[in-house]
Amino acid sequence: MNIAKMKEDKPLILISNDDGFEAKGIRELVRFLRPLGQLVVMAPDGPRSGMSCAITSDRPVTYSQFANEEGFSAYKCSGTPVDCIKLASTEILCRQPDLIIGGINHGDNSAINVHYSGTMGIVIEGCLRGIPSIGFSLCDHAADADFSPLERPICQIVSHVWQCGLPESVCLNVNFPLAASFKGIRVCRQARGRWMNEWEKRQRPPHGKDYFWLTGNFVGEDMQEDTDRWALKEGYVAVTPISIDMTASAAMEELKERISE
Amino acid sequence: MNIAKMKEDKPLILISNDDGFEAKGIRELVRFLRPLGQLVVMAPDGPRSGMSCAITSDRPVTYSQFANEEGFSAYKCSGTPVDCIKLASTEILCRQPDLIIGGINHGDNSAINVHYSGTMGIVIEGCLRGIPSIGFSLCDHAADADFSPLERPICQIVSHVWQCGLPESVCLNVNFPLAASFKGIRVCRQARGRWMNEWEKRQRPPHGKDYFWLTGNFVGEDMQEDTDRWALKEGYVAVTPISIDMTASAAMEELKERISE
Numbered sequence: 001m002n003i004a005k006m007k008e009d010k011p012l013i014l015i016s017n018d019d020g021f022e023a024k025g026i027r028e029l030v031r032f033l034r035p036l037g038q039l040v041v042m043a044p045d046g047p048r049s050g051m052s053c054a055i056t057s058d059r060p061v062t063y064s065q066f067a068n069e070e071g072f073s074a075y076k077c078s079g080t081p082v083d084c085i086k087l088a089s090t091e092i093l094c095r096q097p098d099l100i101i102g103g104i105n106h107g108d109n110s111a112i113n114v115h116y117s118g119t120m121g122i123v124i125e126g127c128l129r130g131i132p133s134i135g136f137s138l139c140d141h142a143a144d145a146d147f148s149p150l151e152r153p154i155c156q157i158v159s160h161v162w163q164c165g166l167p168e169s170v171c172l173n174v175n176f177p178l179a180a181s182f183k184g185i186r187v188c189r190q191a192r193g194r195w196m197n198e199w200e201k202r203q204r205p206p207h208g209k210d211y212f213w214l215t216g217n218f219v220g221e222d223m224q225e226d227t228d229r230w231a232l233k234e235g236y237v238a239v240t241p242i243s244i245d246m247t248a249s250a251a252m253e254e255l256k257e258r259i260s261e
Numbered sequence: 262m263n264i265a266k267m268k269e270d271k272p273l274i275l276i277s278n279d280d281g282f283e284a285k286g287i288r289e290l291v292r293f294l295r296p297l298g299q300l301v302v303m304a305p306d307g308p309r310s311g312m313s314c315a316i317t318s319d320r321p322v323t324y325s326q327f328a329n330e331e332g333f334s335a336y337k338c339s340g341t342p343v344d345c346i347k348l349a350s351t352e353i354l355c356r357q358p359d360l361i362i363g364g365i366n367h368g369d370n371s372a373i374n375v376h377y378s379g380t381m382g383i384v385i386e387g388c389l390r391g392i393p394s395i396g397f398s399l400c401d402h403a404a405d406a407d408f409s410p411l412e413r414p415i416c417q418i419v420s421h422v423w424q425c426g427l428p429e430s431v432c433l434n435v436n437f438p439l440a441a442s443f444k445g446i447r448v449c450r451q452a453r454g455r456w457m458n459e460w461e462k463r464q465r466p467p468h469g470k471d472y473f474w475l476t477g478n479f480v481g482e483d484m485q486e487d488t489d490r491w492a493l494k495e496g497y498v499a500v501t502p503i504s505i506d507m508t509a510s511a512a513m514e515e516l517k518e519r520i521s522e
Contacts, residue, residue, distance in 0.1 A: 047319060049318050049319070050315060050317070050318045051313075051315045052312075052313035052314035052315045052316075052343075052382065053314070053376045053377050054311060054312045054313045054341075054377075055311040055313075055377050055475055056475055057310050057311045057475050058308060058310070060463065060472040060473055061472065061473045061475070062471070062473070063473075082377075083475070086456075086459050086460070086475070087460065090459060112389055112505065115314045115385055115389065115505070115507075116314050116315075116316055121313065124376055128373055128376065128455060129455065130455075157520070166512075167511075167512040167516075169453070169509075170516075184521070184522050185521055185522045187516045187520055187521050189508040189510070190506055190507055190508045192430070192506075194389060194391075198351060199347070199348065199351055199352065201352075202321065209323060210323070212321055212322045212323070212324075212352070213321050213322075214316055214317055214318050214322065214344070214347070239516070239520055239521075241508065241509040241512045242507045242508065242509055243507055243509035243510075243511075243512075244373065245450070245451055245453075246375055246376075246504055247450040247451045247501060247502065247503070248428065248502040249504075250428075250504075251428040251502045251504075252448060252450070252502065255428075255431075255502050256448040258425060259418070259421065259446060259448055259500055260446055260448050260500075261445050261446045
């Protein structure tokens with residue numbers, strides 16, 4: 001990893017997640033990053049998985065502080081992951097943060113899951129605010145997952161992005177395979193794929209109405225060597241650069257010809 | 262608009278929105294599209310603005326039917342806009358729909374608002390399922406907004422997409438300016454911009470805790486002639502093609518050099 005120049009001050013890092021402030025993933029992330037910068041956590045007050053870039057518009061949001069130490073303060077918020085970033089930015093921080101970090105998520109956010117992920121909602125919100133932003137996810141849903149192998153690569157990626165920045169309108173979706181060590185770091189594209197068998201139907205006893213739990217299995221036929229899915233399967237850390245400009249540039253000319261009038 | 266071939270059967274069209282099943286926008290959309298195809302509505306049972314691609318994973322989801330006529334059936338659902346598409350696809354429809362339509366949204370979904378929009382969540386979900394998908398939004402938040410000028414261009418765009426399809430992994434974000442008639446239809450790119458002054462702080466009486474309402478104003482400095490914001494300001498219908506592949510392709514080589522190891 002090529003670090004061009006060395007910044008001397010420590011960065012101000014805003015951290016959030018979608019598993020809630022008590023999750024092991026965010027606590028481990030804070031432990032890893034404490035030596036690197038001044039940390040402010042604003043995390044949801046409970047689990048908010050699958051919240052994407054959702055914002056709370058139908059009711060007010062509140063927050064409260066739960067930690068205040070040298071170089072580290074932490075708050076919990078009643079809103080979504082994106083609300084956390086918006087609220088911390090205007091109500092807590094005295095200046096724009098240098099970095100915004102989401103995670104560490106308990107579970108895989110590779111491939112098309114970037115669209116549903118609350119962790120990546122944080123990161124997209126950070127990027128929309130013009131701040132270098134990174135999401136970290138481990139392919140393990142367990143509440144007591146072992147995050148310790150992630151410490152070194154996370155510190156390496158965060159230090160690099162702090163020193164060198166990211167291209168404009170680009171943020172990073174970083175996924176770690178479930179492994180004790182990694183083969184290396186690969187920059188990848190988002191794999192295609194789809195979710196199947198998404199609902200588990202139940203019935204209220206004794207003869208009541210159906211209700212449906214969201215579940216399902218991910219089918220990813222797109223396992224080419226340049227994808228994040230392939231990198232994870234092979235034991236690499238998968239770094240997928242994500243653009244907040246969703247314009248389908250390659251389709252513009254065709255659609256201009258077909259649709260404009 | 263160039264229609265290459267004519268399909269003879271009527272399409273099966275799945276419709277949803279994020280303003281809820283009772284909103285005028287979805288009722289007008291159904292009225293416009295009734296002559297064009299067989300319609301199935303699965304819409305949230307109340308407002309779900311700003312829900313993005315959120316899915317409901319922490320509680321079960323239910324639905325019930327509220328209309329069943331020749332060529333038109335309608336259901337309301339306790340979940341998010343994306344839940345509506347997922348649930349209708351597996352529990353209601355006997356085959357894959359030919360088109361998925363979101364809207365008509367009460368309010369502007371141009372520029373970066375694509376990330377927060379529940380209407381565009383529907384459309385992105387449709388595109389992830391491989392189905393040609395379109396979101397329609399009117400730049401007017403009023404509950405009784407006048408959607409009648411939209412009838413002709415909406416039917417024109419839906420007929421065209423039904424006949425000719427859309428490029429792979431591409432869906433459409435269509436926004437209408439608040440006007441009695443439109444200058445034409447422009448295919449645009451997503452404008453940059455940001456939200457400012459996003460929170461209105463209130464206090465619980467008499468001396469209680471602060472709470473925060475999400476509000477704000479959109480600042481769009483990016484008004485170049487190829488943007489959706491420019492098209493809307495000039496009185497055009499803005500058609501922004503959106504890619505569900507969020508990979509920042511233009512940044513791949515630089516990041517591979519900087520980050521891979």
